[in-house]
Amino acid sequence: MDVLYGLHPVEEALRSGARQLDHVSVARERRDERLDRLIQLCRASGVRVAVEPREQLTRLARTDAHQGVLAVVRERNFLSIEDLLSSKLDGFRFFLALDGIEDPHNLGALLRTADGAGVDGVVLPERRSASVTATVAKTSAGASEHVRIARVTNLVRALEQMKKNNIWVIGLDERGTPDYIDFDFKTDCVLVLGREGAGLHDLVKKTCDHLLRIPMGGQVSSLNVSVAGAVVMYEAMRQRRQFSSIGPKATKERKGLGS
Known part of the structure; x- marks a missing residue:
C-alpha cells in the first residue's frame, strides 16, 4: 500500500480512478467546505472515511504538510x-x-x-x-x-x-x-x-x-x-x-x- 496526502492529490486519485483507495483519513481538528466536499466525493465513490487525530496523519505521512487529509492506496501499476x-x-x-x-x-x-x-x-x-x-x-x-x-x-x-x-x-x-x-x-x-x-x-x-x-x-x-x-x-x-x-x-x- 502507498500513502497520498494533501487535498489535491487525494481528490485527483478519487477522480482519476487509476488505482484503488483502501480508505481516506481526515483530521478530527479540521472542518471546512473543501474537506466536506472531499468527504462527499469519497462517499459517492464508495471509499471509507476515517476521522483521526492530526498527529496520526502526520505519523503516517511522515510530514505535517498533509493538510489534514491522507489516503491509503494500492501501489501504482506503471505502463510499459x-x-x-x-x-x-x-x-x-x-x-x-x-x-x-x-x-x-x-x-x-x-x-x-x-x-x-x-x-x-x-x-x-x-x-x-x-x-x-x-x-x-x-x-x-x-x-x-x-x-x-x-x-x-x-x-x-x-x-x-x-x-x-x-x-x-x-x-x-x-x-x-x-x-x-x-x-x-x-x-x-x-x-x-x-x-x-x-x-x-x-x-x-x-x-x-x-x-x-x-x-x-x-x-x-x-x-x-x-x-x-x-x-x-x-x-x-x-x-x-x-x-x-x-x-x-x-x-x-x-x-x-x-x-
Missing part, C-alpha cells in the same frame, strides 16, 4: 513502453522522457506541466530517477494520478524503440541548435530532459535526433529543469493547437530519424 506506443490517440503523439530526474519536487512539477500541456505519456527510468512518491503527488497537485507513466529498465533502448515507431527523439541541451521556438513540433515526438545540473547522459544525447536549446538573456546559462521543460512543452502545445485549428499542411522532411 509498448502500452504507450499502442494507444490510439488523435493527432500527433507527444511524449516526455526524463533522463535521471532525482529531485521529487522537479518530477512533481514536470508531471503537473505534462498534464496541463496534454502530454500523451511520460517515460521514466527505473534507476537513477526519483520515484512517484507522495511528495511527487503533492508537488504535482494530484496531476501525477492522471498522467500515463511508463517505467523502463533502459531509457536508451526505450528511445530507440520509439524511433522505430516513427517518433522523433528531441533532447534539450544548452549547447544544442536550433532554438526551441524554431523547431516544428507538429509531428510525433518525444521530448527528453536531462538531470539537474548535469543534463543528458552521453548515450541518451547521442540517441536524440535533434538537440534544442533555450536562449538565455542573462548571466546564467540554463534554467531549472522543471522550468525548462514547461517552456518547451507549452511551445509544443501552442504549435499543435494552432495546427489543429487550421488543418493539416505539408511539413518539410527531416533527416536523422532512426539514425
